[in-house]
Amino acid sequence: MSKPKPAPLPSGTVVGGYQIIKKLAAGGFGVVYLAEDSDRHLVAVKEYLPSSLAERAPGELMPRVKPEKQPLYRLGLKSFFEEGRNLAQISHPSVVSVLNFFRENDTVYMVMNYLQGDTLQDFIVTARDLKRDKVFRESTIRSLFDEILRGLRIVHQHKMLHLDIKPANVFVTNDNKAVMLDFGAAREVLSKEGNFIRPMYTPGFAAPEMYRRDGTLGPWTDIYAIGACIYACMQGYPPNDAPQRLEKDRLALSLSRLRNVYSDNLIEVAEWCMSLDPLSRPQSVFALQKELARETERRYTKLSFSERLKLQLETLKTGQKA
């Protein structure tokens, strides 16, 4: 039933003056390669090659797009341009930078800085498997998000929204810099099936307004995702997704598990960002930055006996950690 994914370009292929070394990743929108420019500098090259719309046999260069899929393919291309246009305007260490953009093989390519390191997602998985009481240290979380928020502030200043902030889209380089990746407006459009467009989102990190057709998106939508990332850095797992929370909100309960491990202030910040009502969240990145940077004495509040009991009951009832 599922058709084969289009084949990546073979190693050694030269596109737009860049020599492909290997495939780094593939997603719904296309393929990211590690490549070398003419000065032998490493770069990442992103090829527009939506797997649901384009076909390419191994060893071939040109993707084939069936005529009935052409309109969607072109629509996705527009979003790919949008991502390029967005990134091209921003020069900030916390936002991946675009170096070049060109057309070849009947498709388009975006050349970006090649970053060495791992995604925040990888770090969370590694850290939580150590099964310590803390996933990351509080100071690590604060400084990590301070960097991410600096980048996000620039993004918002350019009247753009990221709309898919999650640990897998935050890259931590080997020299300890956090960089936001994947400004793929492309996905939003490529999920179009039949007559309606289903917005793409990552459960757990997507704010409730992302699920609604008429939802008004704004900086607060990205801020919800930041809250969810902070949550994941403390808990080791993503929070419940927004529809689940709208039905029965267990957020406060699962955050109470972190009391006395992380400071009350950090827990409150995560909860504030993740308010279901967009207006109750910090309305700008700046407001959030100020709160995160506030260096007051950290207060820790232990769980009371009844709160512990409630947590245990919840664990029994659901058979899992809240």
Add this chain to the structure above:
Amino acid sequence: MRFSVYQVSRKGGRDKNEDRMGYCYTRDAGLFALADGMGGHPEGEVASQLALQALASSFQREAKPRLAEPLRFLNEAVIAGHHQLLRYATERGLMDTPRTTVVACLLQGNAAYWAHCGDSRLYLVRGNKLVARTRDHSYTELQETLSQVVPMNDRYNRNVLFTCLGSPGKPVVDTAGPVLMQPGDRVLLCSDGLWGSVSDADIAQALSRCSLADSVPELVERALRVAGSKSDNVTALGVEFEAAEAAEATEATEAARGVSTSDLGEEVFASTIQAAIGADAPVEDLDEAEIERSIKEINEAIQRTSSKRR
């Protein structure tokens, strides 16, 4: 052309901010616009956003890089926004159409042109004098104008408009220009949240006294203070016209917030007005020329950004 611009929008005491603002420019022309979505009708913030998007996309389509007929352009681009609103309501089967005011100013060469519909205003200040101001399409302002001609009895609420985008009848669009600009001339676009609380004289005085980066936020803060906890959305966009020609490189780079449009190539367009997000954007086919143009734009942006980095 060189100009500097400062814009700010505040929600005030309302639940939502239904005001929108933004600007876009090519090498030879700049378009500045502000819209105030109307309460009492559905989705005011959608209305104001759609009106601006219609302006920006008309501008992008026609300013290559100059507009042949600025006044005709303004009129048609405003009406295009009106049609977008009607289409939006029809597509969704809304009982009522979202409505908005709009005011737009176009700078091209050393001339300014503007158009408005509703009660969002444009002020033009030269030195410390208020040189021009749009007349609202409200019954009060109409009354003031007509009272010399025909006697009218009732006093109307200033908020009642006789035209706006999205209303059943064809909107009334007033256009003005060309007005020759002098270096240092300032244009302010604002929503009624601002002029409802700050007098014309105070607006002109604030604009003439200090830089836009100081005067625009100060005016907005003042309006919010005067209106208190019930304040309407307050939005203002100020533009200072600096010169029709590009300056020497050194001077241009020093102008703090100044924009020099000569940085742009022939066919490039820069905008702060966010294109429609996802679902409801009308799908236009990308043709070959459009693809080439997009790639060129992106590479120009990359160059601009990386030269800033150095």
